[in-house]
Amino acid sequence: MNEFMNNFSLEGKVALVTGASYGIGFAIATALSAAGATIVFNDIKQELVDKGIAAYEEKGIKAYGYVCDVTNEEQVQAMVAKIREDVGIIDILVNNAGIIKRIPMLEMSAEDFRKVIDVDLNAPFIVSKACIPGMIEKGHGKIINICSMMSELGRETVSAYAAAKGGLKMLTRNICSEYGEANIQCNGIGPGYIETPQTAPLRERQPDGSRHPFDQFIVSKTPAARWGTTEDLKGPAVFLASDASNFVNGHILYVDGGILAYIGKQP
Ligand code: NAP
Ligand code: GCO
Numbered sequence: 001m002n003e004f005m006n007n008f009s010l011e012g013k014v015a016l017v018t019g020a021s022y023g024i025g026f027a028i029a030t031a032l033s034a035a036g037a038t039i040v041f042n043d044i045k046q047e048l049v050d051k052g053i054a055a056y057e058e059k060g061i062k063a064y065g066y067v068c069d070v071t072n073e074e075q076v077q078a079m080v081a082k083i084r085e086d087v088g089i090i091d092i093l094v095n096n097a098g099i100i101k102r103i104p105m106l107e108m109s110a111e112d113f114r115k116v117i118d119v120d121l122n123a124p125f126i127v128s129k130a131c132i133p134g135m136i137e138k139g140h141g142k143i144i145n146i147c148s149m150m151s152e153l154g155r156e157t158v159s160a161y162a163a164a165k166g167g168l169k170m171l172t173r174n175i176c177s178e179y180g181e182a183n184i185q186c187n188g189i190g191p192g193y194i195e196t197p198q199t200a201p202l203r204e205r206q207p208d209g210s211r212h213p214f215d216q217f218i219v220s221k222t223p224a225a226r227w228g229t230t231e232d233l234k235g236p237a238v239f240l241a242s243d244a245s246n247f248v249n250g251h252i253l254y255v256d257g258g259i260l261a262y263i264g265k266q267p
Contacts, residue, residue: 019097027230176250192256224257
């Protein structure tokens, strides 16, 4: 690789991607691995961690998997300490783990609202807080928060998710503000609508075999005229995890096919 391209290398770096047994987290982890990083991931269930390890092995990646609920600060602190023992200090953190509950606000319980906020906003705070001391010790660090278009826009039934992802955008900017001096860059990736298990209900074929109305709506609202795939997120993730982005801080990089820039086709 020529000298300039070495800026995108993650050789010798330890990357923790939360909730990365499958989906966006898994794809981002495989990309960071391809750039040279050692991959560490977690999931809530041992069976999913085991499945994840096998899935990484199928791609020729030796990943380190840990059972940890990212909303539980004690578990997170213990996991980060164990990772330091087993693998090393975490250089790159991708706060990917997330849930969504699509419920009209007036039908949503406060408990359900809190659950979404807990995973999608409180957990990135908890995991970042656990990883930053090690990054300070090493003199560098990269934190990538997986935000969303809902960090900018609302829509029916996703009040908790939008509130959490909007908050995650501002947590990203605050970590940037508080730890930029320690050579820690904290940025976000804001995926558009991506084909993963989380959005499967929005793409289900109708009984008559036609496409889901929401599927058609998103394709019409996206200049790229398609849903994103996890492949689309790999390059942006490697960029934000690498030295090539050392002066990019507090930025949310939207990977959305242009949907946020587009008012939509005249009916
Ligand atoms: P996904 O397929 O539902 O995967 C989410 C992952 O997070 C799963 O591995 C899940 O594990 C894990 N997780 C959930 N709660 C957890 C917890 N408390 N502790 C540890 N792990 C936990 O979702 P995805 O589509 O890949 O999305 C990944 C991230 O991208 C999320 O933050 C999501 O909000 C964001 N995003 C997705 C899209 C999209 O269109 N798909 C767009 C923008 C942003 P379990 O299986 O054990 O629950
Ligand atoms: C929804 C979708 C979105 C995507 C993503 C868009 O119900 O609107 O799940 O929220 O997951 O966050 O960026």
